[in-house]
Amino acid sequence: MTTALDNWATWAEIHRQPAIWSAWGKALDVDGLRAWIKSVDHDEVWFCGAGTSAYIGDIIAAGVPGLRAVPSTDLVAAPKAFLNGVKPLVVSFGRSGNSTESIGTLDALDALAPDAPRLHITCNKDGALATRGAQGPMKVIVLPEATHDAGFAMTSSFSTMLLTALALFDAPCNVPSRLDALAGHLSTLLPQFxxxxxxxxxxxxxxxxxxxxxxxxxxxxxxxxxxxxxxxxxxxxxxxxxxxxxxxxxxxxxxxxxxxxxxxxxxxxxxxxxxxxxxxxxxxxxxxxxxxxxxxxxxxxxxxxxxxxxxxxxxxxxxxxLGLNVDDPFSGQGTLSRVVSGVKLYPVAS
Structure with missing residues (x-):
């Protein structure tokens, strides 16, 4: 039965997650990416992002030993406090890949750790995380276009970036089978929510x-x-x-x-x-x-x-x-936007 909620892109994006996970589990080159991660020289693995993208790193670092969450908002604000002699593999998450802090993270790495390997996991093939090059080793994972949520709130982008990183950094498993199982669980749960x-x-x-x-x-x-x-x-x-x-x-x-x-x-x-x-x-x-x-x-x-x-x-x-525009709850206010921009970035001295 069609309801008023079906008019919102965010509602559709939430409910398409099971199909996205199941298909992505079969398409993701887990073995090749794990081999690349193992091949690059690094001391630590950092998960970077802002807002929801930062919370992905927090979740993983709290559940998988030996990994570190470094929010890009912290890294950009005080880059030398983090990039002080270590050589991290920097895993950057970004739905758009164009937020100010995503770009600021790349700038800080270029200045202070240009040879550090980078792995970008993003939902936007045209964003800075997908298109900007690096001096050191770099891989880019562009998720299916369906994860590039049109709504303000990150939903399928959050979940699919999280599951992608777990597939690469948690203990090896049968990823297609696991994502199929999770997709089945979510399909059953969504009506209960x-x-x-x-x-x-x-x-x-x-x-x-x-x-x-x-x-x-x-x-x-x-x-x-x-x-x-x-x-x-x-x-x-x-x-x-x-x-x-x-x-x-x-x-x-x-x-x-x-x-x-x-x-x-x-x-x-x-x-x-x-x-x-x-x-x-x-x-x-x-x-x-x-x-x-x-x-x-x-x-x-x-x-x-x-x-x-x-x-x-x-x-x-x-x-x-509440009568809000679900896809843009802050419409007309000018206080929050889907992609954070307009933050002034200050140069990082190498």
Missing amino acids: RGMPRPERAVYVGAGPLAFAAREAALKVMELSAGQIPALWDSTLGFRHGPKSFVSDDTAITVFTSPDAPTRDYDSDLVAELRAQFPQARVMAVGPGGDIDIPMPFGPTWAAPLCVALAQVTGVEWAGA
Whole structure:
């Protein structure tokens, strides 16, 4: 049945994710790219990006040992604090590949680490990440055009860039089979995510990689609601240390629950505590065996896109209920734009 939501590109982009993942798993040259990564000289692996693209790195670094998240917003602001003698393999994420910080990262690398290898994962074949050359070794992965979201909020771009990086940097696996399985899970889950009552406030909590999935979930709700639904994120154990003061009676609290011990026990204890302390709030466990049962057979890091999809769906529904332009919630305000631009870049002395 067609609904008003079907008129929004963002809604279509959320729902095309299973098909994208399944097809991309078969098209991605995992063996060739892994061989290239192994062949290039580097001391560390950095994941760089801004906003949602930075959270991809946070999720992976929290779930896969030996990797580091370096937001491009931090790197551009103080490049010499990071590029101080190490030789990283810099993995840059970008939906457009044209944000100011994406370009600033390339400028900083050119000045301070020109020989450092680079791997660009982007959704735009015409963006700077796809087209700009480098002095040192470089590979570019351009995702399918369908991931180049037209809407303001990153949805399929986020999830497909994340899964691409996991396919290359997590333990080797049968990538086509795994992405097929995740696509099947999401197809089953998407209808279950619908119809959540719109709250005054939202909270997303998780541990390890799911803490940063919570961060992305909170951002999706704030972006899509143009800030009309304040959203907070934190870690399972960190939430008690002050941020819990954010909760009011009409707060929707989502705890992304881990399949791993002892993490799942801390998650479960927090759910029980919040239900007892805030009986008027809506507390929901989302994960294996939860109120919404999200299977995590490959662990919580690979399940992060499934968890975030909940906030994608509810964010669109809540934005629509608020009467907002879902594809451009800040239309007419001039405060936020789909691609961050206009930030003045300052030269980096080599």
